[in-house]
Amino acid sequence: MPNVDLAALTRPSVLSAIREFDDLGQEEFLRRRGFAEARNFRLVYRGRFYDSKAIAGVAHGYATGYFADNREFSGGLATVSDCLTALGFVVDHGGKHARGGLMWDLESTKVFTRNGKQAAYKFVLLLWAAADITSRDRLIPLSEVRNELAELLVPFAVADSAPHPADPWVALRHSGWWELEEPEGVDTAAMRHEELRALAVKEDLRAGVTETVHSRLGEPQWRGEAIALLTRRVGALADPDRAGWLAEKLGLWGKSQGMVGIG
Numbered sequence: 001m002p003n004v005d006l007a008a009l010t011r012p013s014v015l016s017a018i019r020e021f022d023d024l025g026q027e028e029f030l031r032r033r034g035f036a037e038a039r040n041f042r043l044v045y046r047g048r049f050y051d052s053k054a055i056a057g058v059a060h061g062y063a064t065g066y067f068a069d070n071r072e073f074s075g076g077l078a079t080v081s082d083c084l085t086a087l088g089f090v091v092d093h094g095g096k097h098a099r100g101g102l103m104w105d106l107e108s109t110k111v112f113t114r115n116g117k118q119a120a121y122k123f124v125l126l127l128w129a130a131a132d133i134t135s136r137d138r139l140i141p142l143s144e145v146r147n148e149l150a151e152l153l154v155p156f157a158v159a160d161s162a163p164h165p166a167d168p169w170v171a172l173r174h175s176g177w178w179e180l181e182e183p184e185g186v187d188t189a190a191m192r193h194e195e196l197r198a199l200a201v202k203e204d205l206r207a208g209v210t211e212t213v214h215s216r217l218g219e220p221q222w223r224g225e226a227i228a229l230l231t232r233r234v235g236a237l238a239d240p241d242r243a244g245w246l247a248e249k250l251g252l253w254g255k256s257q258g259m260v261g262i263g
Contacts, residue, residue, distance in 0.1 A: 013063035034069035047228030117158040120237040133248040
């Protein structure tokens with residue numbers, strides 16, 4: 001049996017494995033190639049997720065002629081993840097028992113539903129935040145951006161009335177992406193959404209991306225994938241045209257490899 005040498009992987013071989021995954025779909029790709037679904041490590045490319053260990057094994061075949069299967073190498077941080085990262089890809093990962101990392105959090109985020117329609121509000125807000133992390137403070141008062149956010153949210157309304165910017169402003173507080181400052185002496189843990197929204201407006205609560213996300217958004221490759229992923233999520237919940245309008249409004253066209261072929 002040939003030795004598996006992940007150092008033999010090249011960027012073109014990884015892209016070939018990604019194309020095979022896209023052609024077959026995840027389930028058939030994993031079945032044919034003898035891999036299981038990823039738990040903690042996922043390659044993110046153009047805003048979409050791929051089982052990183054499976055991609056590495058198939059990419060090894062495209063690079064060397066030997067297609068490794070699941071039993072022949074480790075898919076952890078010091079092996080597959082480091083290898084793919086060194087080739088310029090983004091690998092999303094969480095803790096030892098996690099289902100995923102920050103990127104996967106976006107894929108599994110629960111959203112508001114009204115009239116049978118799912119709202120893209122959270123992703124509109126995060127895309128707005130990711131579009132510009134250099135010209136404003138990380139945490140800012142709601143009043144400073146309320147009108148700007150209101151304009152961005154209008155096309156994504158799922159109810160008769162336009163969405164209020166305070167809704168996603170507070171709804172994201174349990175996300176690993178968002179930090180909401182709480183007034184001193186106020187316990188918001190037991191507050192209903194409506195109460196917290198009213199408090200955010202009254203107290204002009206500051207919010208913004210977490211320190212971890214802010215730091216990662218400073219990395220061009222990670223930021224590009226985050227923008228592509230957020231744009232895809234907006235397009236899936238609303239439609240690709242509105243997602244394209246938002247990306248253009250935020251000046252994101254050309255800044256992310258995922259802007260082409262949204263949805």
